[in-house]
Amino acid sequence: MKKWQCIVCGFEYDEAQGMPDEGIEPGTKWADIPDDWTCPDCGAPKDDFEMMEVD
Amino acid sequence: MDPIIIIGTGLAGYGTAREFRKHDKATPLVFVTRDDGASYYKPDLSEAHAKDQQPDELIKKDAEAMAAELDATILTHRQVEAIDREKHELRLNGETLKYSKLVLAFGAEPIVLTLSGDATQAVHQVNNLADYRTFRANLGEAKHIAVLGAGLIGCEFANDLIEGGYQVSVADPAGWPLSQLLPEECGNAVRKELHRVGVEWHLGHAAIGVHESGSQLEVVLDNDDTIRTDVVLSAVGLRAVTGIADKAGLKIDRGVVVDRTLRTSDAHIYAVGDCAEVDGHWRPYVGPLMQCARTLGKTLAGSEGDTPGQVKYPTLPIIVKTHVCPVIVYPPVSHHGEWKIEGKTPDLEATFVDEDGRMLGFALTGEATNKRRDYLKDAPALME
Numbered sequence: 152m153k154k155w156q157c158i159v160c161g162f163e164y165d166e167a168q169g170m171p172d173e174g175i176e177p178g179t180k181w182a183d184i185p186d187d188w189t190c191p192d193c194g195a196p197k198d199d200f201e202m203m204e205v206d
Numbered sequence: 207m208d209p210i211i212i213i214g215t216g217l218a219g220y221g222t223a224r225e226f227r228k229h230d231k232a233t234p235l236v237f238v239t240r241d242d243g244a245s246y247y248k249p250d251l252s253e254a255h256a257k258d259q260q261p262d263e264l265i266k267k268d269a270e271a272m273a274a275e276l277d278a279t280i281l282t283h284r285q286v287e288a289i290d291r292e293k294h295e296l297r298l299n300g301e302t303l304k305y306s307k308l309v310l311a312f313g314a315e316p317i318v319l320t321l322s323g324d325a326t327q328a329v330h331q332v333n334n335l336a337d338y339r340t341f342r343a344n345l346g347e348a349k350h351i352a353v354l355g356a357g358l359i360g361c362e363f364a365n366d367l368i369e370g371g372y373q374v375s376v377a378d379p380a381g382w383p384l385s386q387l388l389p390e391e392c393g394n395a396v397r398k399e400l401h402r403v404g405v406e407w408h409l410g411h412a413a414i415g416v417h418e419s420g421s422q423l424e425v426v427l428d429n430d431d432t433i434r435t436d437v438v439l440s441a442v443g444l445r446a447v448t449g450i451a452d453k454a455g456l457k458i459d460r461g462v463v464v465d466r467t468l469r470t471s472d473a474h475i476y477a478v479g480d481c482a483e484v485d486g487h488w489r490p491y492v493g494p495l496m497q498c499a500r501t502l503g504k505t506l507a508g509s510e511g512d513t514p515g516q517v518k519y520p521t522l523p524i525i526v527k528t529h530v531c532p533v534i535v536y537p538p539v540s541h542h543g544e545w546k547i548e549g550k551t552p553d554l555e556a557t558f559v560d561e562d563g564r565m566l567g568f569a570l571t572g573e574a575t576n577k578r579r580d581y582l583k584d585a586p587a588l589m590e
Contacts, residue, residue, distance in 0.1 A: 158582065159249075160496035161522055192224070193217060193492050194247025194266060199525060201579050 154203040155181050160193035164200065208304045209234035209279075210506055211296060213286055213450075214311035215243045215272070216334075218479025218495050222309060223276050225503025233306075233507075235278035238298060240312075241336055243269030243282045249492070251338045252362035253527055256369035261339040289454035291472055307474050307506060310451060310462055314444040314480035314490050319354065323415035325423050329354075329438045332363065341439065348436035349373055352425045354413045356383040358526050359441035361396060364405050365528045375433045376400075377408040377425065378442075387524065387535050388556075388569050389545040395552035395571045399531035408433065444490055446481045460488040466589075467514040468502040478502050484517065485589070493522030494588070519588035523578070534575045536585050538567030549574055555581075 152167035164170065164184075169177035173191060175184060181200070188197050210226070212219045215237050223235060237243065244265045254264060269280045281298075288297045289308065296303045316331040330341040345351075351367050353360045356378035368374045376383075382393030383400070397407060408427055415426040416438055425433040446461030457463040457471040461483035468476045468484070478498045480490040487494075498517050505514040526533035531552045538558040543566055547556040552572035557565050568581045 158522060158578070159492050159525065161493065161520055162496075189247065189266075192221065193496055195249070195492070201582065 152178070153181065155200045156203050157190040157193065157195050157199060158201045159195035159199045160190060162190050162192040163203070207233065208294070208306040209236040210307045210309065211236045211238060211303060211305040212309040212311055213238050213296075214309075214313060214479070214481075215239040215241065215245070215269070215280065215282075216311065216313050216479060217248065217492065218313065218481075218499055219309070219311035220245055220272065220276075221496055221499030222311065222478055222503045222506070223278060225500045226506045227276055227503075229504060229507035231277065235276060236303065236305075237278055237280040238284050238286055238296065238303070239269075239280065239282055240285050241282065241334065243272060243280045244335065245272050246335055248334075249527070251332060251335070252359060252366055254338075254366070255342070256366045256529075261335060261342055264335065286450055289450060289475075291454055291456075291475070294474060305474070307476065309502070309506070310470070310475065310477040310481055311479045312447050312450075312481050314446050316440065317443040317445055319413060319440060319442055321413060321416050323417040323426070325416045325418045325438075328423060329416055329440045331440060332359065333444065341437075345372075345437060350375070350422075350435045351437045351439060352377065352423075352433045352435035353439045353441060354378070354425070355441035355443065356380060356407075356409065357386060357441060357443065358384065358524070360439075361400070361526065361528050363439060363441060364400060365403075365530055368400070368404050369529070373404065373406075375406040375408060375435065377411060377413050377427060377433065379410065379412040379428075381410055383407075383409070384526065384533065384535075387526075387537055388533065388571075389547065391547050391551070392533070392535075392554050392556050392569050392571050395554055396526075396528055396531045396533060399552050399572070400528065403530050444480065446483065446488060446490075448481065451477070451481075459483050459486075466501075466516040467505060468498055468517065469514070476502055476506075487589075491522075491524055493524075494519055497522075518590055521582050521585045521587055523582065531572050532575045533569065533571050534578045534581075535569040536567050536581070537569075539588060540566055545569075557581075 155164040350373040411427040462477035501517040523536040543560040556569040558567040
């Protein structure tokens with residue numbers, strides 16, 4: 152499972168955890184999140200997210 | 207207990223409150239805002255026209271929805287008149303509000319050029335949704351728009367408007383666009399691509415006047431050149447709002463001065479967002495803002511004996527959404543070094559390296575922005 156970071160504000164999306172509050176089930180892959188979804192912290196579009204390195 | 211009062215309902219005010227509520231659902235929260243309290247993402251403003259979005263479509267949640275989400279009272283269309291630090295009170299429009307803690311999140315204001323002429327009142331600003339609504343409403347039958355300022359906002363709006371079918375001219379005293387963020391070659395990549403789609407540049411010249419001219423306007427530059435136009439948009443820079451804090455005796459510099467815990471010179475007052483100068487730096491961008499909001503939100507929820515957190519800034523770049531030549535830039539903190547630029551314009555990779563060859567910052571333009579991941583990985587954090 153991958154982690155994605157909003158490069159505008161630093162918010163992290165962890166595929167394993169999902170975002171149940173936003174109706175996104177744990178395990179939801181980044182590609183399967185709707186294209187019009189925006190960062191819940193700052194509002195940036197999905198395009199402004201970047202995959203994070205797994206240490 | 208008296209509420210925590212937050213002045214300002216922008217990204218900083220609402221961002222701080224969201225973080226706060228994750229840790230404290232009990233303490234009363236009150237917002238005071240001079241606008242309608244609607245929550246929106248300000249960077250959306252400079253892309254809305256080409257996306258055929260009306261200003262109101264950019265609202266994510268209105269004040270009522272935000273009040274419900276945050277379990278807060280939101281007092282809209284109120285201007286704070288004064289802060290009484292001794293009594294822990296705010297004075298506004300005939301009301302007095304008592305606070306246990308106060309958060310200043312009232313942002314920045316656009317710098318207004320001193321211009322001569324009889325049409326200076328027609329010059330538009332776009333630093334908030336209300337002003338943007340006015341700008342869009344006044345576009346009407348306009349064919350030509352003159353943009354004053356070739357910084358981030360000026361360039362994004364120029365791209366958005368030219369894609370919307372308008373003729374666009376941009377004037378700026380600097381020699382190349384985005385001169386505060388980019389080295390010359392990279393700024394010129396943006397200049398060339400915007401020129402290719404029709405933007406007319408008047409660089410190296412400042413606007414000195416705006417006059418009525420028949421049914422149009424005329425912008426006069428310092429070399430006596432004129433730009434005939436229908437609408438004038440000014441985007442020449444921002445400065446922190448500090449007046450009310452200054453009047454209250456708080457320490458002010460480029461913004462309301464705070465340390466890395468976001469505390470002002472008063473133990474009960476904090477500042478966050480574009481109005482704050484944090485540890486000596488004023489950075490009016492979403493990245494630093496959100497890091498401060500998260501840090502402060504946690505601190506506000508803490509107890510008396512807790513050590514407040516120090517804000518850290520990871521590597522978050524500045525994105526310039528000039529779609530004909532997008533830019534991702536991470537400006538170096540230090541000036542000790544030089545830019546090394548590779549690639550073929552407009553797809554440039556620029557790194558700012560110190561004398562030991564270490565990368566302190568970078569700038570990517572055009573297709574090179576696709577390499578952002580590699581550069582973000584290698585760039586040093588802004589404040590650790």
